[in-house]
Amino acid sequence: MEHITQNVDEWIRRDTKAITELVSALVQCQTPSPPGDTRGAMILVEKFLSARDLSFKRVTAEDTMPNLLSTIPMATEGRHLMLSGHLDVLPAGDEPGWHDDPWRGKIVDGRIWGRGTSDMKAGVAVMLFSYYYMFQLRKYLSGRLSLALASDEETGMGRGTGHMFTQIPSEMEADCVLSPEPSGTEAITFSSKGYLQFNVSVATRGAISGYPNQSPSAIRIAADIIRDLDELENISAELPPSIKGLLEDAHYREWYNAMYGEGSAEVIPAISVNVGTIAGGSSPSVISPGCFFEVTVVTPTGMDPEVVFKEAKAIVGRYPEAQIEFEGADIGDISATDHEMPVILQNVVTKLGWPKPKLTPDIAISDLRYWRYRGIPGFWYGPDGDNVSAANENVEIQQVLHLVRTYVLASVQYLQEDSSL
Structure with a gap:
């Protein structure tokens, strides 16, 4: 050698x-x-x-x-x-x-x-x-x-x-x-962690900005959905033993955070929700009739993304003006x-x-x-x-x-x- x-x-x-x-x-x-x-x-x-x-x-x-x-x-x-x-x-x-x-x-x-x-x-x-x-x-x-x-x-x-x-x-x-x-x-x-991607579209009648009685704002509804999607981060996950064992070691977590940035060890077992793009409205004088945004949810290793998407569908389903569309996922x-x-x-x-x-x-x-x-x-x-x-x-x-x-x-x-x- x-x-x-x-x-x-x-x-x-x-x-x-x-x-x-x-x-x-x-x-x-x-x-x-x-x-x-x-x-x-x-x-x-x-x-x-x-x-x-x-x-x-x-x-x-x-x-x-x-x-x-x-x-x-x-x-x-x-x-x-x-x-x-x-x-x-x-x-x-x-x-x-x-x-x-x-x-x-x-x-x-x-x-x-x-x-x-x-x-x-x-x-x-x-x-x-x-x-x-x-x-x-x-x-x-x-x-x-x-x-x-x-x-x-x-x-x-x-x-x-x-x-x-x-x-x-x-x-x-x-x-x-x-x-x-x-x-x-x-x-x-x-x-590596997994991911789930989906998009949400919101459609309303729309109206001149002074007539909120005629139509809700698609942008406001989208904002409410985005707020509610944070609930996905409360879903618990069972980590594989090899990852769980490492993160239970306080010295390892300290090293990991020093290596990758403070808080990184805490991210490994967590679900995170990110709204990556958003588009809506045509004028400040119009109650928006439409809004569209794209979401990526990063999931812990060992979690089935379908479980998360089922919950996301339930959240979006609270709003009759909104529709959710699955884009992709990898465990x-x-x-x-x-x-x-x-x-x-x-x-x-x-x-x-x-x-x-x-x-x-x-x-x-x-x-x-x-x-x-x-x-x-x-x-x-x-x-x-x-x-x-x-x-x-x-x-x-x-x-x-x-x-x-x-x-x-x-x-x-x-x-x-x-x-x-």
């Missing part, structure tokens, strides 16, 4: 500038979702793979949202390890406080700046270079290593990883999946905490001189759910994500290089043919 580690260190030193510039170039390929057009970023990915004689294929539901799968067969048969990531990112530009163009990909002060740096253009670069280095080490290994890059992760409408599972299910099956989603380098994420997903991959990651990270990462549940949703739902273990280990949805998102270059080392060495251990390597 020592000579492999030396080779990897040498390759990373040689490629440090190239790794950094690839992250920056991927940020400059604007891929906000919506609309989720990732074609420019996918061209960069395909050029990277082609230049290194790494074969791939597209498995695409919509032309503007390409997906890619590439697989390296090792020297002998064995297990299948999958690297999973996405090219789309959250929108940017409306948040206050940006000190530069969010799509510039500026490299300064040991960091790369811009929307998508941590979620997850840096992660894509980590996977690409790790995948290439593993290709060079394939004669020492057994099994297969695959790279799955998807679009449509941020909106989660099934046109990315979900589509690949529909089209090439046998090729997407794996023994374990890793993803450099922004967990923070002191954490390995083993679960929270989880992997066993006693799987060997977290142990491998922890050992690799500590040998590299970094703090031992703790196993953590997460709030955010990822494409790992497609594997976890099928009983395939999947884990995040990625950069810090403090500003993922805020101004001045950035990633530390040293973290990116650390992640490349970690992914290669952990993958080697998982796929090694001979434990004496």
